[in-house]
Amino acid sequence: MRDYEPYYTQDGSIGLYSYADKDVFHSKFGALTEAWEKFVIPSGLNDINKNNIKVLDICYGIGYNTKALMSFYIQNYKKVKNNFIKIYFIKLLNIVSIGVNKILRKKARKLLLYNDTIDDNKKIIIDCLEINPELVKLSPFFKTIKTFDEVFDLFVPGIFNCFESYYKLKKAFSKIYKYFQPKNRKEINELLEIKFKEMTLDKEYKIHPYVNYILINILFDLLEEEFIKEDLNKIVYKKENRSFFDNSLIKYAKFNNFWGYNSSSKLNLSTFLHNIYYCYLSFRDKNINFKTAQSLFNVNFYVNDARKTILDLNEQYDCIFLDAFTYTKAPQLWSMEFIAELYKRLAPTGVLLTYSNSVQVRNTLLENKFYVGKIYNEKLNKFVGTIASKDKSKIKYPLNSYEIGLCNTKAGIPYHDPNLSFSNKDILELREYEYKHSNLMSSSKYIKTRGK
Ligand SMILES: C[S@@+](CC[C@H](N)C(=O)[O-])C[C@H]1O[C@@H](n2cnc3c(N)ncnc32)[C@H](O)[C@@H]1O
Numbered sequence: 054m055r056d057y058e059p060y061y062t063q064d065g066s067i068g069l070y071s072y073a074d075k076d077v078f079h080s081k082f083g084a085l086t087e088a089w090e091k092f093v094i095p096s097g098l099n100d101i102n103k104n105n106i107k108v109l110d111i112c113y114g115i116g117y118n119t120k121a122l123m124s125f126y127i128q129n130y131k132k133v134k135n136n137f138i139k140i141y142f143i144k145l146l147n148i149v150s151i152g153v154n155k156i157l158r159k160k161a162r163k164l165l166l167y168n169d170t171i172d173d174n175k176k177i178i179i180d181c182l183e184i185n186p187e188l189v190k191l192s193p194f195f196k197t198i199k200t201f202d203e204v205f206d207l208f209v210p211g212i213f214n215c216f217e218s219y220y221k222l223k224k225a226f227s228k229i230y231k232y233f234q235p236k237n238r239k240e241i242n243e244l245l246e247i248k249f250k251e252m253t254l255d256k257e258y259k260i261h262p263y264v265n266y267i268l269i270n271i272l273f274d275l276l277e278e279e280f281i282k283e284d285l286n287k288i289v290y291k292k293e294n295r296s297f298f299d300n301s302l303i304k305y306a307k308f309n310n311f312w313g314y315n316s317s318s319k320l321n322l323s324t325f326l327h328n329i330y331y332c333y334l335s336f337r338d339k340n341i342n343f344k345t346a347q348s349l350f351n352v353n354f355y356v357n358d359a360r361k362t363i364l365d366l367n368e369q370y371d372c373i374f375l376d377a378f379t380y381t382k383a384p385q386l387w388s389m390e391f392i393a394e395l396y397k398r399l400a401p402t403g404v405l406l407t408y409s410n411s412v413q414v415r416n417t418l419l420e421n422k423f424y425v426g427k428i429y430n431e432k433l434n435k436f437v438g439t440i441a442s443k444d445k446s447k448i449k450y451p452l453n454s455y456e457i458g459l460c461n462t463k464a465g466i467p468y469h470d471p472n473l474s475f476s477n478k479d480i481l482e483l484r485e486y487e488y489k490h491s492n493l494m495s496s497s498k499y500i501k502t503r504g505k
Pocket residue numbers: 078079111112113114115116117118182183184185188357358359360376377378383385386
């Protein structure tokens with residue numbers, strides 16, 4: 054990451070600091086927690102009773118929102134029990150495998166038992182839009198979390214787990230834990246006030262181990278030789294970056310690069326090696342095997358300015374994640390014209406979600422004829438983002454009359470980006486001009502007269 058510096062956020066997941074923007078990509082409270090609480094959970098996608106679910110992830114970055122969504126479906130996957138067929142196959146296998154090594158037979162039987170069938174023709178289609186190819190390529194290699202338990206388990210072997218001394222050791226470790234804090238740049242830690250000791254991540258919010266492997270395979274198909282070549286190699290092996298990347302995923306990519314894509318019979322060989330590699334993964338997981346998980350998703354990457362990509366997409370999405378940089382710094386993906394393109398592409402019962410609570414962003418959505426509401430977080434007992442839909446019933450917490458009034462002040466004046474081609478600077482200047490010449494009430498006057 055030439056232009057970025059990784060850091061640990063407070064839930065233990067990795068965030069990125071951008072030198073160019075002098076800003077962070079992810080909330081200091083937790084990149085992963087934010088993906089779950091502001092995007093995946095409020096999307097309500099678990100309620101959608103249809104075969105193809107289409108999601109648009111605008112500003113994929115290093116992929117937390119897509120990864121959390123994929124994890125959600127893998128964790129909640131319902132297996133169809135087709136016991137009759139399985140028992141029949143196992144019997145057949147026993148007959149044909151007489152004379153074959155006992156362990157092999159056992160393994161093959163296990164494989165069959167976990168070879169679940171897809172319960173319906175469900176497909177989750179995720180279109181990921183991102184302007185920076187480096188981030189897309191690196192995204193599967195990022196470790197997702199580093200919690201207290203993970204750091205502790207690194208130092209204390211599992212064998213201790215059954216003894217009381219494990220807990221005593223753990224208590225002692227908590228006192229010296231801060232010395233094992235990842236070595237981020239001092240100024241980033243100061244900027245974020247990261248308190249490594251307080252890291253907490255809800256158990257359900259983890260990224261499922263299959264997800265990064267599925268993404269690597271997709272990127273291999275997309276990029277072939279280009280993937281994990283010298284430039285990326287330098288980054289993943291750089292000493293100060295090492296603690297942020299997952300070694301086994303890098304090894305897998307290298308393995309695939311060498312065997313899967315450089316060999317003459319690449320298709321056969323890579324499929325073969327791939328299947329062997331995942332046998333053990335499928336035994337580890339009771340809900341779903343790797344092949345089923347892989348076939349559940351259709352992830353597409355569009356590495357370009359989202360304003361250009363959007364014009365080529367003709368889908369109706371059930372859900373749109375809008376995770377652009379803050380509107381005051383990067384207005385291109387918050388303009389009236391860009392949001393209008395999203396309106397056209399949102400299904401009649403679909404939802405658009407964003408972390409932004411801004412009056413201006415909400416007014417831009419209202420002006421585009423969306424119903425607009427707030428995303429409520431039960432745990433924090435506060436509103437953490439904005440939801441928009443063409444379907445009123447999708448909005449559980451609509452804006453109240455005070456908030457709608459605020460949208461009608463100067464603070465709500467939207468950005469304009471005619472032809473979706475203006476620079477950030479031009480868009481900001483155009484709004485500045487409109488703001489100065491507007492007859493609308495200022496937000497401060499509105500707040501004074503209406504009270505809070
Ligand atoms: C706040 S970060 C998104 C974080 C991301 N969702 C994740 O999980 O890592 C914003 C992202 O928008 C990307 N971006 C900025 N301008 C863009 C544009 N015009 N089109 C597409 N992506 C853009 C940046 O490269 C950056 O990765």
